[in-house]
Amino acid sequence: MLGSVQAEIMRLKKEKDICILAHSYQGYDIVEVADFTGDSYQLSVEASKVSQKTIIMCGVRFMAETVKILSPEKKVILANPVAGCPMAEQMDREMITKVKEEYPDYTVVAYINTSAELKTVCDVCVTSSSAVDIVNKIDNKNILFIPDCNLGAYVAGKVEGKNIKLLDGGCPIHAAVTAQDVVNAKKRYPRALVLAHPECTPEVLERADFIGSTSQILDYVNSSDHDEFLIGTEVGVVEHLQYTNPTKKVLPLSRKLVCPDMRVTTLNDVLNSVKGTGGEEIILPEDIIRDAAKSIEQMIRLGS
Numbered sequence: 001m002l003g004s005v006q007a008e009i010m011r012l013k014k015e016k017d018i019c020i021l022a023h024s025y026q027g028y029d030i031v032e033v034a035d036f037t038g039d040s041y042q043l044s045v046e047a048s049k050v051s052q053k054t055i056i057m058c059g060v061r062f063m064a065e066t067v068k069i070l071s072p073e074k075k076v077i078l079a080n081p082v083a084g085c086p087m088a089e090q091m092d093r094e095m096i097t098k099v100k101e102e103y104p105d106y107t108v109v110a111y112i113n114t115s116a117e118l119k120t121v122c123d124v125c126v127t128s129s130s131a132v133d134i135v136n137k138i139d140n141k142n143i144l145f146i147p148d149c150n151l152g153a154y155v156a157g158k159v160e161g162k163n164i165k166l167l168d169g170g171c172p173i174h175a176a177v178t179a180q181d182v183v184n185a186k187k188r189y190p191r192a193l194v195l196a197h198p199e200c201t202p203e204v205l206e207r208a209d210f211i212g213s214t215s216q217i218l219d220y221v222n223s224s225d226h227d228e229f230l231i232g233t234e235v236g237v238v239e240h241l242q243y244t245n246p247t248k249k250v251l252p253l254s255r256k257l258v259c260p261d262m263r264v265t266t267l268n269d270v271l272n273s274v275k276g277t278g279g280e281e282i283i284l285p286e287d288i289i290r291d292a293a294k295s296i297e298q299m300i301r302l303g304s
């Protein structure tokens with residue numbers, strides 16, 4: 001049963017014809033009032049298809065920017081303006097422009113977890129689930145993969161005949177998990193399967209039973225006959241799985257897997273955004289939208 005704040009959000013979003021998006025890492029109270037839950041790319045695609053002209057993104061800034069890039073005619077509100085992503089902010093357009101001068105014959109592949117501005121100097125975006133497939137399809141053996149060197153190293157291990165250059169960047173939350181954390185967790189829960197996101201380090205991935213994106217991890221647990229799992233991605237995913245799989249034991253692989261930026265958005269932020277008294281409208285210059293869209297369109301073309 002919905003609480004009173006949730007009921008008010010549901011009433012207002014219907015009255016004002018607003019669509020609410022919640023990234024899978026958000027708290028379950030927010031997921032319950034959302035029209036769609038998923039990873040950043042899935043949410044952007046859903047937002048581009050809905051009739052609502054106002055979209056509220058419960059997630060971090062680059063996700064709201066991606067929604068805006070794919071639906072420039074819509075009003076896109078980031079529910080809590082403080083929610084950034086340390087990985088998306090590690091590299092900027094100027095830095096990558098300089099690196100490109102050093103590596104002029106490289107195709108720049110950007111994880112979707114990058115700012116709109118950075119996407120304008122990249123050739124193609126990827127998600128964690130499409131990265132291997134898309135890099136394989138690129139008609140150039142030289143690839144500059146940014147910003148996550150862990151995801152990039154994972155992709156490099158899966159593709160053949162590519163020369164993949166990585167930079168020193170990545171998700172500090174996933175990168176904080178160590179091989180020893182996996183050993184300790186497996187000692188405590190020997191029957192549990194370890195499911196890890198490719199943003200984790202190679203040492204952690206080596207010890208995982210399954211490596212996949214957030215949605216692939218969700219699908220794996222939802223469809224598995226096994227009943228005990230250690231989840232190597234942000235704890236929001238653990239919470240979702242515990243609600244949807246009450247008979248299975250679903251635990252975080254490590255206590256370090258808490259992203260403060262993903263936790264910062266509250267139900268009250270969503271309420272204030274729906275009321276029009278909170279959140280921040282994402283405004284992007286037309287040329288940024290146009291140029292950033294090219295790398296996303298290329299991802300869609302190569303991924304299909």
Ligand code: SF4
Nearest residue numbers: 085086087171173259
């Ligand atoms: S979990 Fe990592 S990639 Fe996701 S928002 Fe937090 S810092 Fe960024």
